[in-house]
Amino acid sequence: MGVHKRNGTIYLDVHKLPERPQSDLDRRRCYWGYCFESLATEDPGRAYGEDIHHVDSNVEFVSVVKTKLGAHRVLMGAEMDCCDETDEGRRIYIELKTSRELDDRTVERFEREKLLKFWIQSFVAGVPYILVGYRDDGGRLVRTERLRTKDIAHRARLKNYWQGNVCLAFADEVLCWLYGTVKENEDYTLQFVHPFMRLELLQAQSCPDAITNHVHLLQHPSSPPPPHLSNSLM
Numbered sequence: 001m002g003v004h005k006r007n008g009t010i011y012l013d014v015h016k017l018p019e020r021p022q023s024d025l026d027r028r029r030c031y032w033g034y035c036f037e038s039l040a041t042e043d044p045g046r047a048y049g050e051d052i053h054h055v056d057s058n059v060e061f062v063s064v065v066k067t068k069l070g071a072h073r074v075l076m077g078a079e080m081d082c083c084d085e086t087d088e089g090r091r092i093y094i095e096l097k098t099s100r101e102l103d104d105r106t107v108e109r110f111e112r113e114k115l116l117k118f119w120i121q122s123f124v125a126g127v128p129y130i131l132v133g134y135r136d137d138g139g140r141l142v143r144t145e146r147l148r149t150k151d152i153a154h155r156a157r158l159k160n161y162w163q164g165n166v167c168l169a170f171a172d173e174v175l176c177w178l179y180g181t182v183k184e185n186e187d188y189t190l191q192f193v194h195p196f197m198r199l200e201l202l203q204a205q206s207c208p209d210a211i212t213n214h215v216h217l218l219q220h221p222s223s224p225p226p227p228h229l230s231n232s233l234m
Contacts, residue, residue, distance in 0.1 A: 003178060003188040004207045006215045010178055013208055015189070028139060031055070033098045036133040036141065040096050041082045063093070065125050070172030072179075078125035095122045095130045095149075101142050102134065112161040119152040120167060174199065 002013040022030070038055045062077045081096040097118055102110055118130055130147045153164030178201075182188055187204040216223075 001190050002204065002208065003182055003190050003201070004211055005182045005184050005186065006211070007218070008184070010175070010182060011211045012190075013211065030057075032135055032139040035139075036098050036135075037081060037096050039141070040131060040133070063125070067124065067126060069124075069168065069175060072172065072175045076125075078127075080125075080127070084129070092129065093125075093127045095127045096133070097130055098133045098135060100134070101136055108161075111156060111159065115152050115156060116162050116167070118147070119149060119156075119164065122149045123153075123164070 001015055002011075004011040004013075034055050034057045061080050063080050065074075065076055065078050067074050067076075080093050082094050083091045084094050085091055095118070099110060099114060100106070118132075122128075122130055128149055130149060130152075132145045132147060134142045134145070136142055153162075156162050157164070177199075178190070181201060187207045189202045189204045191200050191202070192198075193200050
């Protein structure tokens with residue numbers, strides 16, 4: 001990811017890596033995941049047995065989340081799958097996930113690895129519940145399970161798989177290290193080096209126009225950004 005320090009604030013932007021070639025099975029699994037999202041958010045008045053109207057992988061909703069991690073205040077964008085309504089009429093976000101149906105051989109790996117990813121993504125973004133759809137090898141939905149995000153770390157800790165507070169403490173240490181290392185008005189790339197045992201911070205030569213434009217507007221709220229920055233946002 002990119003790391004940029006402007007006016008004492010650290011900006012992080014994710015660098016999307018080139019996608020590796022997908023097998024037919026990989027593509028089917030992705031499609032099954034999108035199908036589950038469409039099914040879970042369909043109109044409840046849909047007739048029983050009626051096909052899902054449309055599966056669109058290009059639609060997304062992003063919520064701006066303000067949170068704290070240790071001593072750091074964090075403002076971030078988080079993609080949200082859907083929302084639900086509580087008995088009190090309050091709306092809450094729900095994360096949707098899919099997994100192959102579990103058995104005695106796969107449940108430990110699921111709780112040790114997949115649940116860690118599920119938990120950290122939803123916990124940091126303040127998403128209270130995760131709905132998991134379990135499928136068979138043919139892509140058919142077998143069952144669903146609604147998990148409470150805050151209970152997942154407790155479940156893993158009881159089995160000595162991982163501890164949520166250790167994960168958060170590591171993230172806080174990384175932010176402390178970045179804040180003390182990155183120089184004002186300089187740009188870097190942060191990467192987790194294979195086999196993923198160390199972080200590497202490299203000097204970079206550019207900053208995304210979106211960040212430059214944002215900083216300009218903060219400093220000059222009544223002045224429009226330079227033309228090349230305005231065009232980059234269109």
